[in-house]
Amino acid sequence: MVTVNILLSTYNGEKYLAEQIESILNQTFKGWTLLIRDDGSSDGTSEIIKGYESKDDRIKFINKNKIENIGIHKSFKSLAKFSDADWYFLCDQDDVWLPNKIENMLNYTEGKSEEAKLVYSDLTTVDSNLNIISERIRNSKGHEAPILKNYLLQPTVTGCAVMFNRNLRNYWLLEKKIIGLHDSMLGFLAASLGSLEFINESYTLYRQHSENVVGSSTLSGIHAILQSFWGQNQVMNARAYDILETFPSISDKNKKVLKEFIKLNHVGLLGRFKVIIKYRYRYSLGGKLYSLFGNLLLLSNIGNKGVK
Structure with a gap:
């Protein structure tokens, strides 16, 4: 059973x-x-x-x-x-x-x-x-x-x-x-x-109620959106580093995906453009416009205070 x-x-x-x-x-x-x-x-x-x-x-x-x-x-x-x-x-x-x-x-x-x-x-x-x-x-x-x-x-x-x-x-x-x-x-x-x-x-x-630790909410204002996007980006970068370090047996394909995502925060405009064109990251919940916006943010680096 x-x-x-x-x-x-x-x-x-x-x-x-x-x-x-x-x-x-x-x-x-x-x-x-x-x-x-x-x-x-x-x-x-x-x-x-x-x-x-x-x-x-x-x-x-x-x-x-x-x-x-x-x-x-x-x-x-x-x-x-x-x-x-x-x-x-x-x-x-x-x-x-x-x-x-x-x-x-x-x-x-x-x-x-x-x-x-x-x-x-x-x-x-x-x-x-x-x-x-x-x-x-x-x-x-x-x-x-x-x-x-x-x-x-x-x-x-x-x-x-x-x-x-x-x-x-x-x-x-x-x-x-x-x-x-x-x-x-x-x-x-x-x-x-x-x-x-x-x-x-x-x-x-x-x-959904006032005491939720995490709820289903919608951000408003460009500053809040940028703050959320790059905050999440930093979390995902830290996780990518950690998985690469903790699980060296990860498949070569996924290892490359993680390394090139990390690379986005450490290369110039041309380098970011090459990675984004290759992967064409997609929002699974937001559709084509959200995906376009996310890729443009990754490309432009607008609002990114950097990943340590």
Whole structure:
């Protein structure tokens, strides 16, 4: 039988946490283990977790005797490290899972996978009362999981819609550095070292409210857009360096993709032009105009304060 670990990191989540756990208890697939870590809550989150743990032996509160804040990326990594499973699901404290989420995503993979693999689905955004804001947040023209060169321009993975296998989890645990958010890092590892796949269905009600750590937002103003673009560019450069150093066995093709992306920040206009013409980086969620804008920014270097 396929084994499943659900990884749930909490922080002051008492308002919505019970509703999320109930949606996991209502899953049609029953063979899961829910691992929960509290990242230093000051509200009643820990008591809610203890209450559910006492009622269902599939729920495990992994740090109930040592509640401390280590940050969301390290917190999820601690959960992944806690015990082995065939597949891992990331879980946010404030969403709601549809009853067939685990069953359908497992059916998509047809069991175990030998390569490092991450699968993610679409999302339905809802307000704090679960009223639908948008049925789907992916490109209405048809989103596909990006290949590595395009993931470098725009990470597309949202944690609460993710499932990944043990091989990818093992790669993640080899990473010593904490660079950016955990979900986009997992997507980057999958695109670099294995496979990244998208299911064109929504199995999660992705709640948007004032306490979200990361939400579905739209930047406004050219300064904010440039700041976001180059901030993400620096994160992806740091990740590219780290993967090249940590995983020397990466394929020659992907090694070249990463090295030439890094090169963009260290060569002149002509050098950048040659790389961009060769790769023609594409936004997987934004269409042709976004892709053109992203490539022009890479070419012009406007707003880039440099990658250290």
